[in-house]
Amino acid sequence: xxxxxxxxxxxxxxxxxxxxxxxxxxxxxxxxxxxxxxxxxxxxxxxxxxxxxxxxxxxxxxxxxxxxxxxxxxxxxxxxxxxxxxxxxxxxxxxxxxxxxxxxxxxxxxxxxxxxxxxxxxxxxxxxxxxxxxxxxxxxxxxxxxxxxxxxxxxxxxxxxxxxxxxxxxxxxxxxxxxxxxxxxxxxxxxxxxxxxxxxxxxxxxxxxxxxxxxxxxxxxxxxxxxxxxxxxxxxxxxxxxxxxxxxxxxxxxxxxxxxxxxxxxxxx
Amino acid sequence: xxxxxxxxxxxxxxxxxxxxxxxxxxxxxxxxxxxxxxxxxxxxxxxxxxxxxxxxxxxxxxxxxxxxxxxxxxxxxxxxxxxxxxxxxxxxxxxxxxxxxxxxxxxxxxxxxxxxxxxxxxxxxxxxxxxxxxxxxxxxxxxxxxxxxxxxxxxxxxxxxxxxxxxxxxxxxxxxxxxxxxxxxxxxxxxxxxxxxxxxxxxxxxxxxxxxxxxxxxxxxxxxxxxxxxxxxxxxxxxxxxxxxxxxxxxxxxxxxxxxxxxxxxxxxxxxxxxxxxxxxxxxxxxxxxxxxxxxxxxxxxxx
Numbered sequence: 001x002x003x004x005x006x007x008x009x010x011x012x013x014x015x016x017x018x019x020x021x022x023x024x025x026x027x028x029x030x031x032x033x034x035x036x037x038x039x040x041x042x043x044x045x046x047x048x049x050x051x052x053x054x055x056x057x058x059x060x061x062x063x064x065x066x067x068x069x070x071x072x073x074x075x076x077x078x079x080x081x082x083x084x085x086x087x088x089x090x091x092x093x094x095x096x097x098x099x100x101x102x103x104x105x106x107x108x109x110x111x112x113x114x115x116x117x118x119x120x121x122x123x124x125x126x127x128x129x130x131x132x133x134x135x136x137x138x139x140x141x142x143x144x145x146x147x148x149x150x151x152x153x154x155x156x157x158x159x160x161x162x163x164x165x166x167x168x169x170x171x172x173x174x175x176x177x178x179x180x181x182x183x184x185x186x187x188x189x190x191x192x193x194x195x196x197x198x199x200x201x202x203x204x205x206x207x208x209x210x211x212x213x214x215x216x217x218x219x220x221x222x223x224x225x226x227x228x229x230x231x232x233x234x235x236x237x238x239x240x241x242x243x244x245x246x247x248x249x250x251x252x253x254x255x256x257x258x259x260x261x262x263x264x265x266x267x268x269x
Numbered sequence: 270x271x272x273x274x275x276x277x278x279x280x281x282x283x284x285x286x287x288x289x290x291x292x293x294x295x296x297x298x299x300x301x302x303x304x305x306x307x308x309x310x311x312x313x314x315x316x317x318x319x320x321x322x323x324x325x326x327x328x329x330x331x332x333x334x335x336x337x338x339x340x341x342x343x344x345x346x347x348x349x350x351x352x353x354x355x356x357x358x359x360x361x362x363x364x365x366x367x368x369x370x371x372x373x374x375x376x377x378x379x380x381x382x383x384x385x386x387x388x389x390x391x392x393x394x395x396x397x398x399x400x401x402x403x404x405x406x407x408x409x410x411x412x413x414x415x416x417x418x419x420x421x422x423x424x425x426x427x428x429x430x431x432x433x434x435x436x437x438x439x440x441x442x443x444x445x446x447x448x449x450x451x452x453x454x455x456x457x458x459x460x461x462x463x464x465x466x467x468x469x470x471x472x473x474x475x476x477x478x479x480x481x482x483x484x485x486x487x488x489x490x491x492x493x494x495x496x497x498x499x500x501x502x503x504x505x506x507x508x509x510x511x512x513x514x515x516x517x518x519x520x521x522x523x524x525x526x527x528x529x530x531x532x533x534x535x536x537x538x539x540x541x542x543x544x545x546x547x548x549x550x551x552x553x554x555x556x557x558x559x560x561x562x563x564x565x566x567x568x569x570x571x572x573x
Contacts, residue, residue, distance in 0.1 A: 082360050087326075
């Protein structure tokens with residue numbers, strides 16, 4: 001545990017000192033600053049557009065960090081062989097995976113929190129200064145909840161990236177595979193809804209089988225997407241939220257255990 | 270009886286190349302490293318030295334055979350508590366400072382609180398990096414990296430230190446520093462196992478050496494045993510080359526102010542009688558010792 005915490009701390013520091021991290025954060029803040037000007041173009045519902053853009057920025061930041069930092073930092077350890085020193089110490093390989101994940105998830109968590117805070121500030125500013133139209137209510141709590149679930153989704157993606165990094169040394173390949181999982185995970189729910197719907201009756205059984213398999217194997221990321229509900233102030237049933245939370249946690253844990261299992265058998269040539 | 274520091278039995282590592290071909294990186298290595306000794310592992314490039322060390326450190330896994338560290342199976346994390354390891358061409362988390370890195374290494378070996386900080390400072394002083402402790406590792410020179418690598422290997426006070434090419438890339442001063450450090454570790458009762466290309470250093474400090482050629486251990490023993498030759502060397506003061514040549518001696522050479530004659534054992538007494546008869550001033554009579562380099566070349570050549 002102590003070793004994992006130490007590794008998490010070193011990973012967090014490494015992440016903060018990466019140029020890619022700074023680049024992503026600067027990009028996020030610029031995007032949020034520009035959101036007012038972009039929202040102005042929407043003629044009318046500036047606040048809604050600001051929230052939409054704000055949550056999209058939070059999501060983009062968290063996911064970019066999960067994609068790039070997850071694959072890059074572990075590949076760097078393997079490529080530069082700094083992992084030799086870590087694994088020569090009296091720790092299990094699982095400690096390495098969980099420590100690395102802990103550091104990266106904290107990095108994504110802190111970044112998501114910062115960008116969310118900035119998003120709330122800009123939304124508040126436009127809410128107070130809006131001239132043409134002001135909605136009666138901004139669901140501040142739901143915006144924060146949506147950000148929390150964005151973090152949850154990014155944490156799961158981070159686990160996917162570590163899973164792939166556990167058996168490939170190529171950061172690019174791990175990134176590509178993680179991206180593929182993300183894209184499939186974004187759409188499986190919709191595909192399942194389509195199959196279950198009236199048009200699904202005409203779909204061939206083979207396609208249906210593949211869709212079902214993808215739905216059960218790949219993470220259902222739409223469960224963690226609360227952006228639209230937050231912006232439109234739609235109800236968020238606590239049961240659904242708890243289900244999504246447990247689902248993300250269990251999937252992440254499963255991926256990390258699988259990554260540990262693979263990594264234990266990996267040779268450090 | 271105390272267990273050997275490292276016990277290696279039939280350690281073998283094959284790599285697959287393509288479908289049918291296999292590369293033998295190490296074949297049937299049997300070796301016992303005694304507690305408190307300095308053991309040098311020498312061999313040409315690709316001989317299997319780093320493979321053997323990585324197998325000991327459980328970084329790669331054997332095709333066959335096993336390794337025990339102080340009686341514990343090497344694959345157990347507890348076994349690695351007994352060992353400090355310096356990899357070849359070490360690369361560390363270069364965004365950290367030297368001190369931060371040692372604190373991290375200490376945390377990985379389970380050290381806590383003030384002990385970890387005190388040990389880090391003590392080791393930074395030992396390896397001569399106390400002035401550079403707040404400098405980011407990416408600004409360290411090769412020699413500084415090597416010394417930091419030794420310091421991190423010593424965090425947690427392990428009984429065995431394993432170093433892969435600790436002298437590679439160092440200037441003579443840096444090498445002397447590392448040699449001094451290794452001797453200090455021996456004085457502290459630690460076991461040091463290291464591989465090196467710098468045969469002179471191995472010869473100077475090792476109690477025993479192992480020569481590895483093409484994955485096979487071709488020579489193992491103490492240096493005095495390894496380097497003994499049946500021949501004798503008779504050293505005379507002054508220039509007596511002509512006088513000795515007239516008496517039929519062949520292997521004569523001049524070294525500084527001395528004349529040296531190499532003698533097979535059967536010619537020794539006759540030679541001494543001749544020297545006595547000519548009243549030549551004897552400086553020394555020594556057993557001829559092969560240098561490690563000569564032994565190394567002999568072993569490599571005999572393996573083809």
